[in-house]
Amino acid sequence: xxxxxxxxxxxxxxxxxxxxxxxxxxxxxxxxxxxxxxxxxxxxxxxxxxxxxxxxxxxxxxxxxxxxxxxxxxxxxxxxxxxxxxxxxxxxxxxxxxxxxxxxxxxxxxxxxxxxxxxxxxxxxxxxxxxxxxxxxxxxxxxxxxxxxxxxxxxxxxxxxxxxxxxxxxxxxxxxxxxxxxxxxxxxxxxxxxxxxxxxxxxxxxxxxxxxxxxxxxxxxxxxxxxxxxxx
Amino acid sequence: xxxxxxxxxxxxxxxxxxxxxxxxxxxxxxxxxxxxxxxxxxxxxxxxxxxxxxxxxxxxxxxxxxxxxxxxxxxxxxxxxxxxxxxxxxxxxxxxxxxxxxxxxxxxxxxxxxxxxxxxxxxxxxxxxxxxxxxxxxxxxxxxxxxxxxxxxxxxxxxxxxxxxxxxxxxxxxxxxxxxxxxxxxxxxxxxxxxxxxxxxxxxxxxxxxxxxxxxxxxxxxxxxxxxxxxxxxxxxxxxxxxxxxxxxxxxxxxxxxxxxxxxxxxxxxxxxxxxxxxxxxxxxxxxxxxxxxxxxxxxxxxxxxxxxxxxxxxxxxxxxxxxxxxxxxxxxxxxxxxxxxxxxxxxxxxxxxxxxxxxxxxx
Numbered sequence: 001x002x003x004x005x006x007x008x009x010x011x012x013x014x015x016x017x018x019x020x021x022x023x024x025x026x027x028x029x030x031x032x033x034x035x036x037x038x039x040x041x042x043x044x045x046x047x048x049x050x051x052x053x054x055x056x057x058x059x060x061x062x063x064x065x066x067x068x069x070x071x072x073x074x075x076x077x078x079x080x081x082x083x084x085x086x087x088x089x090x091x092x093x094x095x096x097x098x099x100x101x102x103x104x105x106x107x108x109x110x111x112x113x114x115x116x117x118x119x120x121x122x123x124x125x126x127x128x129x130x131x132x133x134x135x136x137x138x139x140x141x142x143x144x145x146x147x148x149x150x151x152x153x154x155x156x157x158x159x160x161x162x163x164x165x166x167x168x169x170x171x172x173x174x175x176x177x178x179x180x181x182x183x184x185x186x187x188x189x190x191x192x193x194x195x196x197x198x199x200x201x202x203x204x205x206x207x208x209x210x211x212x213x214x215x216x217x218x219x220x221x222x223x224x225x226x227x228x229x230x231x232x
Numbered sequence: 233x234x235x236x237x238x239x240x241x242x243x244x245x246x247x248x249x250x251x252x253x254x255x256x257x258x259x260x261x262x263x264x265x266x267x268x269x270x271x272x273x274x275x276x277x278x279x280x281x282x283x284x285x286x287x288x289x290x291x292x293x294x295x296x297x298x299x300x301x302x303x304x305x306x307x308x309x310x311x312x313x314x315x316x317x318x319x320x321x322x323x324x325x326x327x328x329x330x331x332x333x334x335x336x337x338x339x340x341x342x343x344x345x346x347x348x349x350x351x352x353x354x355x356x357x358x359x360x361x362x363x364x365x366x367x368x369x370x371x372x373x374x375x376x377x378x379x380x381x382x383x384x385x386x387x388x389x390x391x392x393x394x395x396x397x398x399x400x401x402x403x404x405x406x407x408x409x410x411x412x413x414x415x416x417x418x419x420x421x422x423x424x425x426x427x428x429x430x431x432x433x434x435x436x437x438x439x440x441x442x443x444x445x446x447x448x449x450x451x452x453x454x455x456x457x458x459x460x461x462x463x464x465x466x467x468x469x470x471x472x473x474x475x476x477x478x479x480x481x482x483x484x485x486x487x488x489x490x491x492x493x494x495x496x497x498x499x500x501x502x503x504x505x506x507x508x509x510x511x512x513x514x515x516x517x518x519x520x521x522x523x524x525x526x527x528x529x530x531x532x533x534x535x536x537x538x539x540x541x542x543x544x545x546x547x548x549x550x551x552x553x554x555x556x557x558x559x560x561x562x563x564x565x566x567x568x569x570x571x572x573x574x575x576x577x578x579x580x581x582x583x584x585x586x587x588x589x590x591x592x593x594x595x596x
Contacts, residue, residue, distance in 0.1 A: 127324055129320050129324055130324055132283065132288050132318075132320075133320055133324040135288055136286050136288060136313065136316070136394075137317070137336055137337040137384070137388070138313050138314035138337055138340050138341060138388065139310075139340050140307065140340075143340050147326070147336075150326075151326055151327055153327075
């Protein structure tokens, strides 16, 4: 108990004293996870819309693959991304293993199925005849997609939240493809693992607090947007 | 078949949805400026028919011609779809204001904002929802929402408007009010329209032609009075409210009258028939006259039966009297008549109807 209280106090000091290393780690975490979420939105939303609106053989199979991917274990992603980026791997020539770019790639692989899956569900949750109504109003294919995505914007915000939440808190893939290199690829989660291992509980607690505050702030912001739109 | 007034024509249409055949229509022609009521029970393909006409369903085979031009359903037919508008059973409004909902079709057509503003407001006025322009479409009553949906459809000034049971989800007062307003807008705009309904009153009031559908097929098409009074088969007769339907055999035929034996009774009917021919006859309940037993009353009715009232059902504006005259007849009478004659179950009465009031269906 004493350890815990002491840890919290020291953590508080680290945070308010603007400890340079803690802040660098926090910023990098945000940068990597935001980029990864952005990449996953660019891929996941169009893919989800396509899966929800199109009709091709094997569509259900693909959707169940995506849904399984929503629970992809980060360590498995880390392993495969590492294998691909390894010196002799298919993408080894890029020489990005143990860089933030590799971490963005791994986190995007984790977040994309989440964003895709929620997008499919959001679009499919619209009234069955809405697509026909949009077409009946004279919409082209692009206009139809745009209007349906706009109609699903509130549940789609949940996709953003879930995607970001999934990658900011993920540690397995980041440590494997990033390597937790100080000043280069050390992020909040990997640093927490390391500090806990070293017995520096105060630093670990400080990092965890920041992590939770970050996750909360981003989700709070998105929730405010989502609820403001919702009629009371 | 097609002429200058033909707006839409269908040839050999087959449509399947979810693996089962929903439409089988060898031919159908829609003329400019007519209002057609598509009637039939639920699940009979009325909505699918409208969707197919709107170019929203893939066709298994057959063709749709708009002004003699063949239409390919789907996104390639945007130009055609922009000449039509469709209103669904549910309002299907977008999560934005009433104004933006009504403006959507015009924005899709890249119309200038000033013109959009004028057209939308004119449409909102016509459907009496101008005061709701800035309201969120999520906060409307059922009637207001369906008015918004109708305004959205009319705002694009379509050449053909397809209305799929636009009142079905509304409560009776809202329904009546909207039906009145829609009747006015349809007449004023003169737009070619097809509406599906299972309410004969709506069909009678709004439409110049009635088309009856049964299991994906058109079974009868004609003026409302033709469909109501000369149904082509038992299905149509039952559906349009012919309650006295009997199967009988022709016994004799003389001088423009023929007799049909039904359950031991003889009914005289105008027209001709071959002896021993089996026929189905229908009499609309409102064409049967009920009177008290009185030998002095003379009537021109050829068919007079004495019988016993089995029950009287009050239906608000009128009443249904069920009789046993050897055959079971149903007659409708007004509240005033019911009061004057003091009718109740068990009473002896006379039921009469003219030989011209009997409609004959011939099988095959």
